[in-house]
Amino acid sequence: MDNLISLLTTTEGRIGRQQWWIGIVTLVVISIVASIVLGLISMGNATLFAWLAVILNLALVWPSYCVGIKRRHDRDNNGTDLKILIAGSVLLNLLTATGIGSTMTDMGGTMVPVPSIWLGAINLIFAIFAIYMLVQLGFLKGTTGANSYGPDPLDAAA
Template sequence: MELFTTFDGRLNRQRFWLGVLVLIVASLVLGIVLSLLLGGMGEAGLSLASLLLYLLMLYPGLAIAIKRLHDRNKSAMPWAIIFFGPGLLLQIMQVLGIGFYPVQFESETLIVPDMLGMIVTLASAVVGIWALIELGFLKGTKGPNAFGPDPLEQ
């Protein structure tokens, strides 16, 4: 549980990916529950469910990301804000109806981005890919660093 609750220390890639897998499963389960609870409110309810899910996963996601940054010998700031900020902004915009508008397609209502929504969505995707490479694929610092001992040597 410490994997998702503390920000101290370092995390190797294997434990990072294990944490990501746990968060994906938790997100799927919580997403279904929140959609069932709030889906009756229409698009606004689904946008709210999406924001709530993001906020619920933010703390444990930050915990594993920050420890992974520490393994790469990088301070949490500003990287945590850079990696998580665009996604949070995107969620808030959707809830507030900024940058997105509904389009009726046959019997379904689709929420599509306008230019602002497209820019923030694209920025969020680019930053997400960058974070994925930085946190999930690049090796950590060999030996001890300012954030603790090498997790591979323990």
């Protein structure tokens, strides 16, 4: 349990792909459970749910950053691209919550926000960047041996 807490709260050192996946799966499970609870709290109020989702997103920024930055360090990278990914996620979450870039459309008696073309384009670009980051963080091998961020986590495990 101490390892998981350290994984989610510290930024020093390097982690391998397995530890990154453990951290990400943990954060996804936390996010799903919290989203269910927030859905129950908001009782179908889409605006309230959107703002609660912003709060959830902000609460998960630090643990996501901690897991991601250690993985970027494993690839001998300073993590600027990770910072862009996290900032983009928060920005898109805020745009959704505020309704900026969306118009309300009647879908069978229920008003639903529909993203404008420019917001749809931003979402598409962000999705492509997120896939790039998923490959970088989850699938590519880290630097063999020590690098500027510390010893190889695979050597330390042996």
